Amino acid sequence: MSDEVAIRVRGLRKAYGDNVAVAGVDLDVHRGEVFALLGPNGAGKTTTVEILEGYRRRDSGEVLVLGTDPELVFGSRQRNRQARPAPHVVADWRSRVGIVLQGTGEFDELTVAEVVHHFAGFYPAADDPDKVIARVGLTGKAGARTHTLSGGQKRRLDVALGIIGRPELLFLDEPTTGFDPEARREFWELIRDLSAAGTTIVLTTHYLDEAETLADRVGVIAGGRVIEVGTPDSLGNRREALATVTWRTPDGLPESAQSATPTALVTELAARFGGEVPGLTVTRPTLEDIYLRMIGHR
Amino acid sequence: MTTTTKPATPVAAPSTRRLGPASLALRQGRLEIRQFLRSRESVVFTLGFPIIMVLIFASIFSDEIAPGVSYTQYFITGMIATGLLTVSFQNLGIWIPIERDRGVLKRYRGTPMPKWVWFAGKVIMVLVTGMVMTALLLAVSVTLFDLNLPATGTAWLTFGWVSALGITACTLCGIAISSLARTARSGSAVVTPVALVLQFISGVFFVFTNLPTWMQQVAALFPLKWMCQGLRAVFLPESFGAQEPGGSFELARVALVLGAWCVIGLVLCLTTFRWTTRRDG
Numbered sequence: 001m002s003d004e005v006a007i008r009v010r011g012l013r014k015a016y017g018d019n020v021a022v023a024g025v026d027l028d029v030h031r032g033e034v035f036a037l038l039g040p041n042g043a044g045k046t047t048t049v050e051i052l053e054g055y056r057r058r059d060s061g062e063v064l065v066l067g068t069d070p071e072l073v074f075g076s077r078q079r080n081r082q083a084r085p086a087p088h089v090v091a092d093w094r095s096r097v098g099i100v101l102q103g104t105g106e107f108d109e110l111t112v113a114e115v116v117h118h119f120a121g122f123y124p125a126a127d128d129p130d131k132v133i134a135r136v137g138l139t140g141k142a143g144a145r146t147h148t149l150s151g152g153q154k155r156r157l158d159v160a161l162g163i164i165g166r167p168e169l170l171f172l173d174e175p176t177t178g179f180d181p182e183a184r185r186e187f188w189e190l191i192r193d194l195s196a197a198g199t200t201i202v203l204t205t206h207y208l209d210e211a212e213t214l215a216d217r218v219g220v221i222a223g224g225r226v227i228e229v230g231t232p233d234s235l236g237n238r239r240e241a242l243a244t245v246t247w248r249t250p251d252g253l254p255e256s257a258q259s260a261t262p263t264a265l266v267t268e269l270a271a272r273f274g275g276e277v278p279g280l281t282v283t284r285p286t287l288e289d290i291y292l293r294m295i296g297h298r
Numbered sequence: 299m300t301t302t303t304k305p306a307t308p309v310a311a312p313s314t315r316r317l318g319p320a321s322l323a324l325r326q327g328r329l330e331i332r333q334f335l336r337s338r339e340s341v342v343f344t345l346g347f348p349i350i351m352v353l354i355f356a357s358i359f360s361d362e363i364a365p366g367v368s369y370t371q372y373f374i375t376g377m378i379a380t381g382l383l384t385v386s387f388q389n390l391g392i393w394i395p396i397e398r399d400r401g402v403l404k405r406y407r408g409t410p411m412p413k414w415v416w417f418a419g420k421v422i423m424v425l426v427t428g429m430v431m432t433a434l435l436l437a438v439s440v441t442l443f444d445l446n447l448p449a450t451g452t453a454w455l456t457f458g459w460v461s462a463l464g465i466t467a468c469t470l471c472g473i474a475i476s477s478l479a480r481t482a483r484s485g486s487a488v489v490t491p492v493a494l495v496l497q498f499i500s501g502v503f504f505v506f507t508n509l510p511t512w513m514q515q516v517a518a519l520f521p522l523k524w525m526c527q528g529l530r531a532v533f534l535p536e537s538f539g540a541q542e543p544g545g546s547f548e549l550a551r552v553a554l555v556l557g558a559w560c561v562i563g564l565v566l567c568l569t570t571f572r573w574t575t576r577r578d579g
Contacts (some may be wrong), residue, residue: 053408055574087412094410101408105401109336118329122409124316161405
């Protein structure tokens with residue numbers, strides 16, 4: 001096991017009947033990085049993540065999460081019976097991995113504080129529950145029954161339960177779905193804090209801006225395969241992509257041109273207009289443009 | 299996005315001790331009981347139902363079914379058995395699918411909590427509610443309907459082991475049957491008819507020996523009939539044993555059948571229990 005690699009996946013496959021959900025995924029996530037898995041619905045994101053979390057069994061391939069095969073949690077139902085692990089091995093691994101699932105598990109009749117305190121008891125080095133509640137912004141709701149929380153507040157509780165054990169590795173499956181813009185920004189701050197403290201983070205998301213803001217690297221998954229991995233600004237050769245320059249002609253009509261050398265073009269335009277170019281913009285393709293092109297061309 | 303240098307591992311955590319098995323189980327049990335008490339419907343339904351039934355039936359029927367044995371006494375023993383069935387089998391068979399559907403079980407599985415702790419929490423909840431319910435039923439029956447509490451140590455001992463074995467078998471079967479329900483809502487549809495039919499054929503509402511023979515034979519395959527019979531040995535006069543189908547209270551057979559159901563229930567739990575819903579892998 002290399003200390004630099006938090007997750008190593010080779011040739012991961014999983015099918016449900018005839019439906020191949022994951023068709024040979026290779027993936028490396030380094031320790032300490034924020035890795036975002038992007039992909040359309042049904043691309044195999046959740047299946048992949050749930051295999052890494054030890055919720056699903058794979059059909060084939062090699063998976064190591066924090067140096068351990070997550071399949072060990074299946075114990076006696078494991079394929080290789082000789083490898084049946086001792087219970088504390090499973091518990092140790094579980095206590096190092098934090099999970100925020102896509103769906104929420106609701107404890108209707110318990111309060112936020114009760115649930116977080118209870119879950120803290122499962123972890124050997126749990127964080128202070130009240131501090132965690134404050135960190136996810138639920139202090140005002142600590143005494144509220146969980147069924148009275150709004151969708152976004154429930155999601156914060158999910159995050160609180162995911163980080164209460166001070167995980168080395170945190171999985172977040174579409175964590176900000178249902179958040180308003182302000183809540184999303186607060187959540188991003190939380191992720192940056194966790195990351196700064198050394199937590200490795202794997203998140204799946206639909207939101208390109210989220211991936212671009214948070215992730216050190218982005219993996220795009222489509223049709224059960226990882227089609228590209230890179231930093232958000234280099235994905236899909238974004239850095240080398242042509243820039244689009246738009247301006248208005250003296251008649252007031254919009255005009256645009258694609259250019260590999262936009263500065264030269266702007267200089268030329270400035271000379272042509274003798275100063276300010278009316279309505280000038282220079283843009284590179286957004287991550288969203290690149291992403292849509294990548295998954296659209298399949 | 300800049301790649302800033304980050305420490306390789308999280309900052310050292312304060313040394314906290316992992317909780318021992320006993321405190322894990324007790325915490326879980328406390329949590330389950332708290333959840334149970336806070337859902338008012340389940341408290342009223344689970345604890346109130348047997349008492350309401352006793353109040354109704356014991357007030358309507360007051361005949362003697364044998365010398366010195368009133369129908370009321372007979373019915374109350376049946377209702378104690380039914381109560382044990384309700385708090386264990388019915389309660390778990392209805393609630394576990396709801397928790398599974400909500401993803402509560404899935405969430406527990408993602409923590410380092412040893413799996414048995416969750417089951418221990420359910421068992422503690424069932425045992426506590428079972429004891430409370432039995433105590434309430436006995437209190438009502440002794441004050442309003444002249445039921446006599448067991449007079450001898452042997453009778454109390456029988457009361458203890460019949461209840462313990464019965465509630466264990468029903469708990470295991472309740473956990474096992476919870477896996478049959480596909481969705482949260484179907485739990486009660488699966489469990490309620492089973493419980494109701496068992497009550498009718500096992501000698502709760504009707505004197506068992508008055509039932510058709512084939513019905514008696516079917517009932518004898520399931521635990522409730524034997525729980526009722528074992529409790530009759532506790533609360534009815536020794537002489538009534540002669541009226542039972544086997545000519546006595548057959549306590550050895552009660553122990554054998556209930557023990558067998560514990561084993562069957564345990565095997566079913568171990569082989570079929572699901573932490574996630576079917577559509578959820």
